[in-house]
Amino acid sequence: MTTRESRHVGPTPAALTPAALRQLLGNGNAPRMLDVRTPGEFRTSHIPGAHNVPLSTLREHRAELLAHLDGDVVLVCRSGGRAAQAEQVLAEAGLANPRVLDGGMLAWEAAGAPVRRGGARWDLERQVRLVAGSLVLVTGIAGLFLPGVHLIGTAVGAGLTFAALSNTCAMGMLLSRLPYNRGPRADVRTAIASLRARS
Template sequence: MSAERTVQSITPAVLHKLTEEGRAPRLLDVRTPAEFRTAHIPGACNVPLHVLREHRAELLPHLDEDVVLVCRSGNRATQAERMLTEAGLPNLRVLDGGMNAWEVASAPVKRGPERWDMERQVRLVAGSIVLTTGLVGILVPGVHLVGTAVGAGLTYAAISNSCAMGVLLSKLPYNRGPRTDIGMAIAQLRGAR
């Protein structure tokens, strides 16, 4: 049996202090461009997780050993840390609690146009399906089972820390924002230092 690897993290307070002292590490935000555009840490570079996954070998020469990975809560940043570590980049850290914790700590945030975050969108869609099928189920026997299936999906999403509905909603144009390609990501990384 192999020992489980420990992901190194950094708290929002420590990262904020380093930033204020002019010793900020490179900040790599792995959220979607739409999420990044809504709110991000000043100075962060946006390299969405799917771009990182597909082009990590091309990105490695543009990253140094002092990198903090950022996402909304820490889950995607942890995935990115694993990928980059496997590709040979040492000493990566994940922002503990992600942007959620960064904002709770009242650290500086560069804001763009407001949009609903994915969790809120999932709650709206799931709740609407359950409500609609519950009401229609009064007249049409069996329709309520659709709501039951959505409830089962949400339960599985909580247990597995994954969300199929969120993945589907993230594909909508509203949630994608401008497309980030590898050239744009590399240009952003070059300009950040």
């Protein structure tokens, strides 16, 4: 699931396969890679040379970031959903032809591509599954003794259905703000300094 965003409208974002990105990185034509996952997810594993600019930071500071980006930008997330939303944000801000890593980090790692790893953390989608599942389980059991409590689980189920249909996730957005998922790299000044250093 992805953090809450408006649905992508218009053409499908240009995708770049892991093999094509590896070739670009290997022949010296490396694009700017923006990893739009949470800082916690980024610290767990990321493509060497990628810059962490969480989706919420990218949206809020798109104009500032745009001044440090050229047209050769590849957006990365866990599976491609958040990166597609980031592509829409940047395209609307005026960046020409940003691309999305097809399949995200899941596809990159499955292809055996190089990854820089840190301490293990749960990715945002796994956290959403834990919280949603726990709410449904607890309210379902409590509903056996307290009439009406089970409706909380029903509301969670309705929210997850809406999240899937609209490619948004309010729970994911809220969880991304927890200290576990935040870190110093979420700061836009740090992201811009990182982009300047690689210019």
